[in-house]
Amino acid sequence: MAETRPYKKPLPRVDEESRGYWEALARHELYFQRCRDCGTARFYPRAVCPSCSSSATEWVRASGRGTVYTFTVTHQNQTPGFREELPYVLAMVELEEGPRLLTNLVGCAPGDVRIGMPVEVVFEDVMAEITLPKFRPA
């Protein structure tokens, strides 16, 4: 596939358990899973519920709103793609539905990030069929 720009960061390796998640992101929709038997919400997506071992799973669309659970401003990372963008904010965002995910905060100065800060999802299309969920101040 011809790329219009070199994207150097690691890409997700989409697998049979995660395909639905990444396909939804490509449509700019953020989903998590909930067990149909015990009701446990889970992130990241996987085929078998870790709480009750059920395979009955539903996909739930997240509102995209959440808060910063914790974060770090990264000043050093040797990985190509990241080393050109230092400093950047690595964060765990707690979705308002409960599950937390690792992400980047964008659209704000690293020095302004605080735990508890309200954020909302933004969709970054990085490759054909690959979109990353990032968050910005809400």
Place this chain on the structure above:
Amino acid sequence: MNIWGRTAVVGAWEHPTRFAPHMTPFQIHAESARGALADAGLTIRDVDGFFTSGVGPIGLLSLCHHLDLRPAHVDSTSIGGSSFVSHCVHAAAAIAAGLCQVALVTYGSTAASERFAIGTAGTLVGEPPDQFEAPFGPTVVGSYAMVAQRHMHEYGTSSAHLAEIAVTMRRHAGLNPHAKYREPITVEDVLASRVISSPLHLLDCCVISDGGGALVLTSTERARDLAKPPVLILGGAEAVRHLGVGRHDLLDIAARQSGPLALARAGVRHDDIDCCMVYDSYTITVLVTLEALGFCKPGDGGAFCADGRIGLGGALPVNTDGGGLSSNHPGMRGIFLVIEAVRQLRGEAGPAQVADAKLALVHGTGGMLGQRHSGVTMILGRA
């Protein structure tokens, strides 16, 4: 079957190198094995149990080839830097069960001369969880930094609290002729060092060195005839923590499970412990580990570490060799925690000796504290 108190560390040797571009990692393993076996008064032909990690998926076989070992029991549990503490617990169980009689644990690495940026190399997509993390640029130091940020938020812990830990480790390193950094530092030096991943500064991070070491374990019966006084394995426990389904409390670390269990298995209490060797990949690792082990209440770790208590002469000396923060860290430091505990319990720690040390607690942390990690606690005691 009670396995505790029935086995002992009888040989311990730390490779003195901190920078060895002229050596291979396997050479460091071999020299360390030789050192630990000589310390025990044994030879490599006595070894029938072999434990190692950090050598690749089937690297244990290559290392057996290199050392010409034909063991009857092997274990290459790889759970990060704590692996070698885990090996000691597993070796104690294996010896007590009769699976082997003389267990050798070895470690060797040339991380520094290979210029391997352990904490800031970033991560690649390997196992399933990685695809939800690696695209966002996590690093090892960043994982610990997110725990530090959360601790600061919940309890008001400050960068100065963390800096005190680095200052104490450096003071201990000043007593260790092999330590990589020995010049004293101050809290101000730590706070003035550049930020690597907020809130952690350069001097909150362990050094990167070459190095290695080895341990020899056997039954207490066999230990009676050997060269050095045995150091008994009185209790041990392992635990794993991870983000699970996405609701994990980042401050609920593995030590909270493994610590109380190891102490209970040894039949001892916190007040009985004379010194602690705690994995200090970063200053925050020490603070949250001491809290989780139960030496102080959750949230009190900053004050606990800042008033001299964890320094030599304090109530609970920690990492009397200078730890990973100042002495050595070739990537997986667990073996050095055990070696320093053995030195203390034998009275071989020189100017860093804790007077009349009878009981030591060792706790290894492996992996990424904020994503998934292991914790292994072991209680060692004088016979």
